Amino acid sequence: MLGREYATQNCSIARTLEIVGERWTLLVLRECFLGTRRFDDFQKQLGIARNVLQARLERLVDEGVLERRRYQERPPRYEYRLTEAGRDLLPVLIALMGWGDRHRAPAGAPTLILHEGCGGTVDAALACEQCGATGLRGAQVVVVAGPGAVPGQRVSATTAPA
Amino acid sequence: MLGREYATQNCSIARTLEIVGERWTLLVLRECFLGTRRFDDFQKQLGIARNVLQARLERLVDEGVLERRRYQERPPRYEYRLTEAGRDLLPVLIALMGWGDRHRAPAGAPTLILHEGCGGTVDAALACEQCGATGLRGAQVVVVAGPGAVPGQRVSATTAPA
DNA sequence: TACCCGAGTTGCACGATGAGACTGAACGCC
DNA sequence: GGCGTTCAGTCTCATCGTGCAACTCGGGTA
Numbered sequence: 001m002l003g004r005e006y007a008t009q010n011c012s013i014a015r016t017l018e019i020v021g022e023r024w025t026l027l028v029l030r031e032c033f034l035g036t037r038r039f040d041d042f043q044k045q046l047g048i049a050r051n052v053l054q055a056r057l058e059r060l061v062d063e064g065v066l067e068r069r070r071y072q073e074r075p076p077r078y079e080y081r082l083t084e085a086g087r088d089l090l091p092v093l094i095a096l097m098g099w100g101d102r103h104r105a106p107a108g109a110p111t112l113i114l115h116e117g118c119g120g121t122v123d124a125a126l127a128c129e130q131c132g133a134t135g136l137r138g139a140q141v142v143v144v145a146g147p148g149a150v151p152g153q154r155v156s157a158t159t160a161p162a
Numbered sequence: 163m164l165g166r167e168y169a170t171q172n173c174s175i176a177r178t179l180e181i182v183g184e185r186w187t188l189l190v191l192r193e194c195f196l197g198t199r200r201f202d203d204f205q206k207q208l209g210i211a212r213n214v215l216q217a218r219l220e221r222l223v224d225e226g227v228l229e230r231r232r233y234q235e236r237p238p239r240y241e242y243r244l245t246e247a248g249r250d251l252l253p254v255l256i257a258l259m260g261w262g263d264r265h266r267a268p269a270g271a272p273t274l275i276l277h278e279g280c281g282g283t284v285d286a287a288l289a290c291e292q293c294g295a296t297g298l299r300g301a302q303v304v305v306v307a308g309p310g311a312v313p314g315q316r317v318s319a320t321t322a323p324a
Numbered sequence: 325t326a327c328c329c330g331a332g333t334t335g336c337a338c339g340a341t342g343a344g345a346c347t348g349a350a351c352g353c354c
Numbered sequence: 355g356g357c358g359t360t361c362a363g364t365c366t367c368a369t370c371g372t373g374c375a376a377c378t379c380g381g382g383t384a
Contacts, residue, residue, distance in 0.1 A: 003341075003370060006189065008209045010272045012262025013192055013255055019266075020258075021185065023372070027168065030175055033300065034318040039331050045316065047170045049373045054332060064265075075380045077330070085265050090300050091257040091286045093175055096182075099254060100174025101308075103226075103247050104181075108309030110172045111317050113288075115303060120292020122303050124253045126275075127289060127296050130282020134289050134296055138195065138252050141277060141284050146263075147270030154207065155273055156196040165339060165372075185341075201362050211342045216363060237349045239361070 010150050019063045020089065024048050028056050030093055032066065032086065037079035065089070095124035172312050181225045182251065186210050190218050192255055194228065194248065199241035227251070257286035 004022050006014035020026050027046055036042050043053050057080055060066040065086040068078040094113055101109040113122040126136040133140075143155045166184050168176035182188050189208055198204055205215055219242055222228040227248040230240040256275055263271040275284040288298040295302075305317045 004185075009189065011189075011192070012259045012267055012271060012273075014189060014262075015266035016258040016262040017188060021183075021188070023166075023183065026179060026183070027171065027173075027176060030173070034305065034316060040329085043331095049375095050332070051334080051374095052372060055371095074382090075330085077381095087300050088264060089261055091288055092254070092261060094288060095253040095257040095286055096178045097174045099251055100176075100178040102250065104177035105174055105310050109174060110308055110310040110312070110315055111174075112306050112308040113303050114306055115290035115293065115295060115298060117295065117302060118290060118293040120290040122288050122290055122298060124257055124286045125289045125296075126253055126256060126284050127287045128277035128280060128282040128284050131277065131280040132296070133277060133279065134287075134294070136277060136284060138249050140279060141275050143196065144274050144276055146272055146274040148267050148272040150272070153272055154196060202360085205362095211344090212363070213365075214341060217340095236351095237361085 010148070010153060016092075019059070019065065020092070022056065022059075024052060025056050025060070026093065026096070028053070028060065029065070029082075029086065029089055032080065032082050033090065033093065037071075037081065039080075042080075060086070091124045094122065098123045172310070172315060178254075181221070181227065182254070184218065184221075186214060187218050187222070188255065188258070190215070190222065191227070191244075191248065191251055194242065194244050195252065195255065199233075199243065201242075204242075222248070253286045256284065260285045 005018050020029065024046065028042060028048075031042055031045055036045055039053070039057070042048070042057070043050055046053070048056075057066065061068055061080070064083055066080045067083050069081055071077055071079050097109075097111075097113070114120065115122050125134045126141065127134040128136065145153045145155050149155075167180050182191065186208065190204060190210075193204055193207055198207060201215070201219070204210070204219070205212055208215070210218075219228065223230055223242070226245055228242045229245050231243055233239055233241050259271075259273075259275070276282065277284050287296050288303065289296040290298065307315045307317050311317075
């Protein structure tokens with residue numbers, strides 16, 4: 001049994017979840033985006049078991065999402081920082097936050113993500129890279145096999161349920 | 163111990179993860195978007211243990227992400243469909259897929275999400291709801307306390323690591 | 325020297341998951 | 355009527371993941 005893997009799925013969602021899908025991992029990453037660097041600070045902010053935190057940080061470093069940087073020589077002390085690949089997970093976190101804000105925040109959004117350029121609210125939206133249309137919904141997109149598809153690749157004619 | 167909850171976190175990401183963060187849940191939802199409806203089909207597509215699948219489907223129904231619809235009277239048979247709230251999780255799935263495509267797909271993307279209107283590729287991007295800017299990165303956004311914030315709410319002056 | 329801090333490491337109990345068998349209510353066929 | 359098949363679960367048990375709490379080690383400081 002491979003507790004975090006989805007070996008039978010030829011699917012990028014599954015590949016991503018193999019790295020960030022374990023309990024606590026996405027919240028560890030949220031902390032990274034919020035500026036947390038050190039082991040004890042992660043532990044305090046999250047209230048997470050130290051062995052679980054250590055395992056999560058180590059995994060994220062191994063997967064190239066975080067890197068360890070020495071901030072002190074004696075004793076050697078390290079902090080954890082997002083790599084470029086790690087920073088590229090921001091849309092995932094903001095999409096999750098967006099859904100929670102809309103559907104599970106009776107008191108309103110605890111935090112807002114604002115555009116530094118104009119002060120507007122930022123969310124993760126489906127956008128077309130060709131024509132620039134944003135805010136697309138399921139009924140406006142189709143799933144097709146891509147370059148990494150295998151015979152019998154799981155696709156559907158449409159993502160919109162009837 | 164509450165295995166899926168993050169009770170100490172006043173954070174919409176945590177609220178969302180309490181519903182979709184367990185192993186297999188997001189892949190169950192992927193299947194819903196691809197058109198899967200019935201218990202056995204989910205089980206076959208995912209290769210998931212039947213008791214785990216049942217628990218996941220039941221949870222998603224309880225949380226209002228899926229609904230059961232009877233498709234047959236004798237014996238009573240139900241299928242599972244996304245609710246509006248469930249469909250609103252599409253950006254989460256596509257953001258996860260996007261990251262996997264960019265960072266974990268040596269053979270290229272197994273599937274592509276295309277804009278039905280023009281045929282362009284669709285991805286989940288950070289967009290400003292006020293000025294319409296898209297493709298924003300961490301350095302271009304700030305986190306501030308929102309209406310649901312509590313005293314001492316966890317925010318940071320910027321989401322861009324130094 | 326004693327104490328504190330930071331970054332882990334360790335041991336153990338309990339819950340989550342996986343594998344596989346089982347159940348019940350049909351339906352169709354011989 | 356009996357049998358086999360299908361579908362949607364239910365159940366049992368072994369293994370692994372997580373949580374709790376204590377411990378370890380290598381410093382620095384009073």
